[in-house]
Amino acid sequence: MEKTARPIEFVAVGHLAADVRRGTRVLGGAAAYGSLAASRLGLTTAIVTTVGEDFDLLGPLSSIEIHCHHHGQSTTFENVYQGTTRRQRLRGLAGPIEQEHLAEIGHRVAGDAIVFFCPIAHESKAPFRRLAPRGLCGLAPQGFFRRWDDDGWIRSDAWDDAGADLSGVDILCLSADDPPSLDAFLALALEKVPVVAVTEGDLGVRIYADGRAYKVPAFPRPVVDPTGAGDVFAASLLFALRQGVSPLEAAQFASCAASFAVEREGIEGVPPDRKAVEDRLDIYRNHFTPEEIPS
Secondary structure, eight states: OOSSSOOOEEEEEEEEEEEEEEEEEEEHHHHHHHHHHHHTTOEEEEEEEEETTTTTOOOGGGEEEEEEEEEEEEEEEEEEETTTTTEEEEEEOOOOOHHHHHHHHGEEEEEEEEEEOOOOOOOOSSOOOOSSSOOEEEOOOOGGEEHHHHHBBEEEETTTTTTHHHTSSSSEEEEESSSHEEEHHHHHHHHOOOOOEEGGGOOOEEEEEETTEEOOOOOOOHHHHHHHHHHHHHHHHHHHHHTOHHHHHHHHHHHHHHHHTTSSSSGGGGGGHHHHHHHHHHHHHHOOEEEEOOO
């Protein structure tokens, strides 16, 4: 996409990836899901990424300004599902995203822009900071909890230097399955980050903010493909917080957005627009009530 004259309101920073499903390469990566969700919610959106010269999956992102830097092979995952359990194998890895890559668009962001750091394979490095004085810095750290063996099979592992790296993050979104020890990581995160969301699939999400915690139910939908639901949730949470709603209200909005993501395969599940999410939110509020839990 050509550069827009409008200020950029949402910047996703992470590898665009190829996901191999049943032998076919399809667009993947948290940056793809998160940026597409933000764009459909109405924000002017950009991606900062590195890919290989062979990457040919940008078509679905035609509404988004993409800043691609070519380095190494394209990041490629093989996803193997058993029910809702996913096993992953890394089959290619692009080069790192450097601070200077992000600096290239810093002068073009809105004064309240969101930056969404969403690494999938250790491609980003601290510092994680706002790009705009009135903006937000969001981080989905799933990639920092991943290690892989010589054959590419991925396992969960501790995030080294998490305490230092979290400084400057406003909103942290992670899956309960990401860290090998959720309770220990959560205790650290709550000391560093003002708003923390822990997604738990069809069990909903825990949202921590202002010294309080709530369990927010999921909007139940038949699960066709859970890939990307957490990324849609994170981007939608950031969107809602930028609108000025409370973290609890933002989590309910984001839960409704994420419910679209499980209904269809891949990026086809990204919600179509803001109205669709708000229509589902109206139904949600009539049937589900968040529960305060110990913080």
